Every structure is written in C-alpha cells, then in structure tokens.
C-alpha cells in the first residue's frame with residue numbers, strides 16, 4: 001500500500017497492519033494512529049521512533065523484552081511471529097549446527113542475566129558470524145549503553161518491516 005492508503009485505514013485495520021512493526025507491541029501503532037495523516041513513509045517512521053524515544057527506561061526495556069531470542073525457544077518450537085521467522089531464517093538462525101545453537105543459547109542466557117532483556121540485533125542486516133561477534137562484543141557494554149544499542153536495533157528492524165508494508169515515498173522526478 002502507499003501512504004495515502006495507510007492514512008485511510010480504520011483504527012482497527014491500522015493496528016492489524018502495523019501492530020507488529022515493533023515486535024509484539026501493537027501499542028506503538030495504536031498510539032501513533034492519532035498523528036495521521038502522515039505526509040509520507042518517513043513521517044510515519046519518525047512517529048514510531050519518537051514514541052519509542054519518549055518512553056522511560058522501563059518502557060524501552062519492556063519493548064526489548066517482547067523480542068524473541070535469536071535461535072531460541074520460539075524458533076525451535078515454530079512459535080515466532082512471521083516477521084521474526086523470516087528475519088531469523090534469513091540470517092541463518094534456522095540452520096545453525098548443534099554447537100552453534102548451544103553457543104547462542106549460552107551467550108543469550110549470559111546476556112539476559114546481565115541486562116535483563118534479550119540480545120537484539122537487526123538480523124536482516126547481519127549474518128550468523130556478525131551476530132555471534134556482536135553478541136560477544138556488546139555483552140561488555142554497561143546497561144545504559146546496551147539499552148540504547150538494542151533500541152537502535154529495534155528501530156532498524158521496525159524500519160525494514162515498515163518498508164515491507166508501505167511503498168517508499170514516490171521520488172518526485174525533476
């Protein structure tokens with residue numbers, strides 16, 4: 001759809017369409033609906049980013065906790081959202097060796113124990129090696145820095161999901 005079609009959606013259809021742009025957080029779509037009409041895709045995305053940025057630390061951590069582990073239980077059980085399934089599969093998370101799966105589980109477990117939310121990265125912008133490397137690297141961050149790192153990754157994931165739903169702004173030909 002294009003941005004004018006998005007602007008014309010009823011509240012229910014808007015949340016049905018955009019409710020998982022931020023993983024398992026339909027509140028974000030429900031909240032930004034008030035800002036329609038959006039001039040373009042960029043404004044719609046900016047409203048999502050603005051909503052996230054204005055959350056208190058506890059709210060940001062709540063968003064992070066709604067994300068599934070990479071190569072974790074939901075992937076093994078087939079209970080990922082379609083978006084996450086697509087993203088994780090594309091990054092090779094569904095074809096890890098048993099040793100790689102065990103390493104991801106161990107690193108994810110240690111990471112969650114340290115920070116209280118799961119390791120989050122935009123899988124579509126990374127491959128298996130990069131994900132494992134960045135999981136190790138970021139585990140050394142302090143809480144505040146890592147919370148912002150993870151939120152930045154949520155914004156990247158949301159941006160890609162949004163572009164799957166709404167046609168990019170039509171480039172005005174000179």
Ligand SMILES: NC(=O)N[C@H]1NC(=O)NC1=O
Pocket residue numbers: 067068069070083084085087088118119120121122123124157
């Ligand atoms: N933990 C984590 O990063 N999960 C998310 N990343 C992504 O691109 N899709 C997901 O499910």
